[in-house]
Amino acid sequence: SAVISQKPSRDICQRGTSLTIQCQVDSQVTMMFWYRQQPGQSLTLIATANQGSEATYESGFVIDKFPISRPNLTFSTLTVSNMSPEDSSIYLCSVDRGVGELFFGEGSRLTVL
Amino acid sequence: EDQVTQSPEALRLQEGESSSLNCSYTVSGLRGLFWYRQDPGKGPEFLFTLYSAGEEKEKERLKATLTKKESFLHITAPKPEDSATYLCAVQAGRGYNKLIFGAGTRLAVHP
Incomplete structure (x- = not known):
């Protein structure tokens, strides 16, 4: 099994702001x-992130709203931009x-007020 | 369109009362069917993978089976610690490892 750490575990944010979620894996993974x-x-x-290439987004999700980074084989970030309560x-x-x-x-529980 | 439907939505059992959860699917080119357990506030935990009709897998009180249209998760003599949401997911023939999840069955086992 893999050990996957996410930060933050939870957050409460204001409408219109952005939040970046980090994901760290204990070993190198391709996808x-x-x-x-x-x-x-x-x-x-939402999307699939491969190191060294643009993320592939599923229908209904766009890069401007959910930009993703994948700088190496053990780390990725997801940003939720211009948040609304529906996020x-x-x-x-x-x-x-x-x-x-x-x-x-473990997941990152996001509440948007 | 690929689709996964789980039933029932919620199930309440007495400790020791065996039952089954259902996962029916409609996909083009099934590559695998997965069962996960999710506890409140946690990420899903992998349980089983089934690849072809007739396949069965067991782990402690859980047994997963697969037909061409559905999968069952049988729970034998459940204990309160088996209480969780059980998720079914399928991987279809789209060339990469996308999973399509069902809505889950919330299982509560009471002593």
């Missing part, structure tokens, strides 16, 4: 994934260790 889990709902993939969610970082099984971080 990192960012998911969103809205209250009472399941997980939705209140748990944001989860995950990695695939090469056998098709995803491992998840």
Whole structure:
């Protein structure tokens, strides 16, 4: 299994501001994934982040709203920009260790007022 | 469109009362079906991967099975510590490791 650390674990933010979530993995991985889990709902993939290339965004998610960085094989950030209350969610970082099984971080619980 | 539906949404069991959770799916080119457990305030924890119809996997009180249209997670003689949300996800033939998740089943096991 992989050890995945996310920061912050939770935050309360004001409307219109931006928040950057960090994800650190204990070993090098090719692909990192960012998911969103809205209250009472399941997980939705936001984007896939590969080191050295632009992130690939899923339908309904755009780079201007959710810019992602992937500077090396163990780290990624997701920024939630110009936040509104609808962005209140748990944001989860995950990695695939090469056998098709995803491992998840603890998540970052974001509340936008 | 690829879709995953889990039922029931919520399940309450007495300790020792065995039951099954259902995950039905509609995907083009199933590459794998995954079961995860999620505790409140935590990220999902991987349980099983199933790749082909007829496959079964077991772990302690849990047993996962797969047919061409659905998967079942059987829980035998559950204990209160089995209380969690159980998520099913499928990986379809799109060339990379995107998982499509169901909404989950919230399981509560009471002593």
